[in-house]
Amino acid sequence: xxxxxxxxxxxxxxxxxxxxxxxxxxxxxxxxxxxxxxxxxxxxxxxxxxxxxxxxxxxxxxxxxxxxxxxxxxxxxxxxxxxxxxxxxxxxxxxxxxxxxxxxxxxxxxxxxxxx
Amino acid sequence: xxxxxxxxxxxxxxxxxxxxxxxxxxxxxxxxxxxxxxxxxxxxxxxxxxxxxxxxxxxxxxxxxxxxxxxxxxxxxxxxxxxxxxxxxxxxxxxxxxxxxxxxxxxxxxxxxxxxxxxxxxxxxxxxxxxxxxxxxxxxxxxxxxxxxxxxxxxxxxxxxxxxxxxxxxxxxxxxxxxxxxxxxxxxxxxxxxxxxxxxxxxxxxxxxxxxx
Numbered sequence: 001x002x003x004x005x006x007x008x009x010x011x012x013x014x015x016x017x018x019x020x021x022x023x024x025x026x027x028x029x030x031x032x033x034x035x036x037x038x039x040x041x042x043x044x045x046x047x048x049x050x051x052x053x054x055x056x057x058x059x060x061x062x063x064x065x066x067x068x069x070x071x072x073x074x075x076x077x078x079x080x081x082x083x084x085x086x087x088x089x090x091x092x093x094x095x096x097x098x099x100x101x102x103x104x105x106x107x108x109x110x111x112x113x114x115x116x
Numbered sequence: 117x118x119x120x121x122x123x124x125x126x127x128x129x130x131x132x133x134x135x136x137x138x139x140x141x142x143x144x145x146x147x148x149x150x151x152x153x154x155x156x157x158x159x160x161x162x163x164x165x166x167x168x169x170x171x172x173x174x175x176x177x178x179x180x181x182x183x184x185x186x187x188x189x190x191x192x193x194x195x196x197x198x199x200x201x202x203x204x205x206x207x208x209x210x211x212x213x214x215x216x217x218x219x220x221x222x223x224x225x226x227x228x229x230x231x232x233x234x235x236x237x238x239x240x241x242x243x244x245x246x247x248x249x250x251x252x253x254x255x256x257x258x259x260x261x262x263x264x265x266x267x268x269x270x271x272x273x274x275x276x277x278x279x280x281x282x283x284x285x286x287x288x289x290x291x292x293x294x295x296x297x298x299x300x301x302x303x304x305x306x307x308x309x310x311x312x313x314x315x316x317x318x319x320x321x322x323x324x325x326x327x328x329x
Contacts, residue, residue: 017256017257022254024254024266024269034147041147044165053287057287078147081150082146095153103149114144
């Protein structure tokens with residue numbers, strides 16, 4: 001049947017070593033500023049002890065295969081960084097939601113919404 | 117940044133990522149919000165983030181190439197690098213942090229290639245951020261099962277007598293390949309040798325360039 005749970009394979013979706021797959025893609029992009037910022041926030045926050053790389057990995061792995069196909073690498077990362085920071089009590093879900101609404105109201109582009 | 121560059125390539129030869137004038141995405145909103153909250157809570161500062169990005173941008177395969185070139189000409193350093201990659205890299209000024217770095221050496225009989233089947237672990241302090249293909253499902257899935265086929269896609273076809281060793285990285289342990297030194301480079305200074313050491317040769321999906329290539 002099509003919906004056999006991953007647990008029956010004895011490993012989770014991210015543990016993809018050995019699976020069949022197509023040719024290795026050759027496309028490459030330069031990282032956008034917002035992506036570099038996500039990377040920097042991960043390094044800084046983990047370096048300051050707010051969470052660990054294992055915490056990042058836990059959230060990424062819990063996202064499941066759909067996220068891997070539908071979100072970009074740093075989209076998954078910011079989601080995982082955010083989840084860990086909320087769990088660590090650095091800020092609340094309510095604070096995040098209010099701030100994201102404020103940001104959306106600043107303007108329709110990243111450049112306009114990111115005032116920093 | 118000019119707004120008319122969409123048909124152009126960046127200095128590195130890659131298409132530009134979507135620019136600031138594209139519609140704000142949900143995840144970009146989240147990045148801005150997280151960053152602002154972290155600054156307001158005193159966790160970090162805008163300057164600290166900028167410094168971290170500068171450090172990231174400063175890391176490139178040139179770092180790894182310098183390490184490899186020295187290993188080629190300095191037997192004592194080569195021994196140190198193979199014994200403790202983290203310490204040897206640190207000694208050259210390339211801090212790899214708390215993770216363990218293991219250098220694996222290509223020889224006439226052995227070819228090494230690195231992968232991270234679980235995600236994207238990569239010796240970023242020596243090579244910069246990983247290329248997109250390194251993080252792809254295809255590379256992660258297939259390299260541990262059919263490495264010769266994967267290498268062939270990169271233009272590396274190895275003779276049957278060569279052993280291929282695939283090293284699967286983890287969050288705490290990273291690998292770097294010391295490619296085989298090309299012949300015809302006897303007596304070359306390290307700086308010249310380093311120009312032959314490509315990013316892919318240190319991942320194992322390439323070979324060092326030949327001196328006349």
